[in-house]
Every structure is written in C-alpha cells, then in structure tokens.
Amino acid sequence: MSTDVSLVPPTSLEAFADRAREYAGQARAKNTRRAYASDARAFATWCEARGESALPASGAAVLAYLIDHAATLKVTTLQRRLAAIREQHAAAGFVLDTASAAFRDAWRGIKRTHGQPAEKKRPLMTVDLRRAIATLPDTLAGTRDRALILIGFAAALRRSELAGLEVSRRDGAAWIEERPDGLVIHLGRSKTDQQSEGAEVGVPYGSKMETCPVRSYRAWINAAQLREGPAFRPIDRHGRLGVEAVTDRTVARIVQRTIEAAALVDGHSPEETRRIASAFAGHSLRSGLATSAAANDAPGHAIQRQLRHKRFDTTSGYIRSGQIFKQNPAGMAGL
Numbered sequence: 001m002s003t004d005v006s007l008v009p010p011t012s013l014e015a016f017a018d019r020a021r022e023y024a025g026q027a028r029a030k031n032t033r034r035a036y037a038s039d040a041r042a043f044a045t046w047c048e049a050r051g052e053s054a055l056p057a058s059g060a061a062v063l064a065y066l067i068d069h070a071a072t073l074k075v076t077t078l079q080r081r082l083a084a085i086r087e088q089h090a091a092a093g094f095v096l097d098t099a100s101a102a103f104r105d106a107w108r109g110i111k112r113t114h115g116q117p118a119e120k121k122r123p124l125m126t127v128d129l130r131r132a133i134a135t136l137p138d139t140l141a142g143t144r145d146r147a148l149i150l151i152g153f154a155a156a157l158r159r160s161e162l163a164g165l166e167v168s169r170r171d172g173a174a175w176i177e178e179r180p181d182g183l184v185i186h187l188g189r190s191k192t193d194q195q196s197e198g199a200e201v202g203v204p205y206g207s208k209m210e211t212c213p214v215r216s217y218r219a220w221i222n223a224a225q226l227r228e229g230p231a232f233r234p235i236d237r238h239g240r241l242g243v244e245a246v247t248d249r250t251v252a253r254i255v256q257r258t259i260e261a262a263a264l265v266d267g268h269s270p271e272e273t274r275r276i277a278s279a280f281a282g283h284s285l286r287s288g289l290a291t292s293a294a295a296n297d298a299p300g301h302a303i304q305r306q307l308r309h310k311r312f313d314t315t316s317g318y319i320r321s322g323q324i325f326k327q328n329p330a331g332m333a334g335l
Contacts, residue, residue: 037084040088046068062103063106069081123321124285124288125292129288145254147217149254150211150212152285153286155183156308174186186199230246248282289307290319294318294319295323297326
C-alpha cells in the first residue's frame with residue numbers, strides 16, 4: 001500500500017523547508033495561483049521578446065511592461081500581474097525594486113488615466129425576482145431553476161458557492177441541512193474565508209408559497225430524487241438528470257435566462273430582452289438580497305451577517321443602494 005508523502009514527518013531542516021514551500025503554495029486559492037502563473041508567463045514572454053531578464057527583473061522593465069499594456073488591459077488586470085511578478089520574485093528569493101518615486105508616480109498615473117469603476121451587474125430585487133420565478137415551467141428543469149434562484153437569493157450565495165452545494169454532509173464540501181425552521185447552508189472555504197473557518201447561513205421559510213426557498217428546494221430534491229451528491233445538476237434536453245454539479249457559469253445563465261423570459265412576458269422585443277438580461281448575472285442574487293433587505297429596513301448588521309462580509313464598509317454599499325429613496329432630502333424639499 002502506498003504512503004501519502006504529506007503524512008510522513010520531515011526528518012531534516014531541509015525537508016521542513018521543502019514542506020514549508022508546499023504549504024506556502026497553498027496559501028492562495030487555486031484560481032488565484034493559476035492566474036498568477038499565467039501572468040508570470042506573460043511577463044516572461046514580453047521580456048524575452050525584448051532581451052530583458054524576467055527573473056530577476058528590473059523595476060524599469062516592470063514599469064515598461066505596465067506602460068506597454070496600459071491601453072489594452074484593465075487596470076485591475078495590471079494590478080494582478082504586478083502582484084504576480086512581485087510574488088514570483090519573492091518566492092525565488094529576489095527583491096523587486098518598485099519603491100522608487102518614478103515607479104510609484106508612473107503607476108499612479110496609469111491607474112488614474114486608465115482606471116474605471118468595474119461594471120456592476122444589477123441586483124435582482126424581490127419584485128423582479130417574483131416576476132421572473134413566475135415564468136418558470138413546472139418541469140424538472142423549471143423546478144431546479146426555481147430552487148437554485150431562491151436558495152442563491154435567500155442565502156446571498158456567490159455563484160461558485162451555489163454551484164458547489166451538496167445535498168448531504170461530505171467532508172470539505174458545502175452542504176444543505178434541512179431543519180424544522182428552514183434550511184442551514186454549511187459553507188467551507190470561500191472568497192473571504194481562505195482559512196476554511198466555515199460559516200452557517202440560515203434560510204427561513206418564505207411568506208409566499210411560490211417564492212419560498214425552503215419549499216422550492218424540497219420540491220426539487222423530491223422531484224429529482226436526490227439523497228446525496230451535488231444539489232444542483234445539469235438536465236439535458238430530454239429531461240435526463242446529470243450526476244455532476246452545475247458550473248458557476250451555468251448559475252449565471254439560469255439567472256439571465258429567467259430574467260429574459262420575464263422581459264418577453266412584459267412585451268419587450270427579443271433585442272430588448274437580451275439587453276435587459278445581460279444587465280444581470282449570478283451575483284445579482286447576492287446583491288439583490290442585500291439591496292432588497294436594506295430597502296425594507298433590515299438591520300445593517302443582519303445584512304452583513306447574511307453576506308458574511310468581514311467589513312461593514314462592504315455591506316454599506318448595498319445598504320446605500322437599497323435606501324437611496326429613504327428619507328431622501330429631495331423628497332422632503334416640497335417639490
């Protein structure tokens with residue numbers, strides 16, 4: 001029987017150092033590590049074409065690289081690439097000098113000139129959610145989509161969290177527990193929980209049968225006869241249920257498709273429905289819960305807890321959006 005090398009205690013300082021590097025490699029999320037590796041390769045290719053050293057690189061070479069891509073790449077992408085180059089140097093034991101006033105001022109100028117606020121998708125407010133849900137057919141796919149949208153909204157889940165949910169408990173996975181008072185979403189590692197401390201999110205019964213997340217989830221589980229494995233799965237055009245989990249991109253498509261159906265019902269043209277649907281995405285469920293709750297005067301700390309934000313500053317943006325017409329001075333000016 002083979003032995004897992006990671007379970008064998010190191011026997012020397014050198015072995016401990018190797019193990020430390022292995023753990024250091026796991027300090028960031030898998031997607032981040034993949035993006036950083038791609039960014040480092042892109043910088044190396046650019047340097048090779050110009051006869052420059054990529055590792056170690058000079059501050060001047062790094063600045064030239066940023067300037068060369070300032071007009072074609074988003075500032076957020078350039079920021080990530082700079083972070084990747086810095087991390088690559090640190091891992092190799094090199095010091096990358098980007099502390100000079102010239103580098104700092106030029107980089108600040110790039111961000112000021114080319115930076116722009118990220119395009120935010122619209123929150124799916126409760127009133128729009130109700131209209132969208134009403135368009136879903138009483139098919140297996142419609143039952144799944146209803147449960148997926150309502151669970152994602154009520155639990156304020158990120159699309160990757162929603163796609164990764166399991167029906168029953170499994171080590172290392174996020175799962176859904178059914179309780180008399182509703183559902184409890186057990187989350188493991190997430191965007192703001194890289195240390196895997198986990199979180200529990202409560203989903204209570206809704207006041208309306210057609211938009212109750214708990215009843216919709218149970219209806220889906222019963223219809224699909226699920227007892228274990230992924231909670232939300234692909235369904236082919238013949239109505240056959242898959243065994244793997246849906247992807248996070250599928251979550252976004254389900255949201256947009258349902259919004260598009262509601263827009264068609266409202267009499268919009270096909271072109272208008274596509275434009276309306278494109279304004280929403282998977283994150284619209286999470287932001288929609290926060291904004292709708294704020295509009296109905298839910299306490300800020302309760303919204304923060306449901307969204308699992310570390311800082312209230314992040315939550316307050318949703319609250320401001322939801323309460324933009326609450327006690328608005330323009331509405332009290334007697335116009």
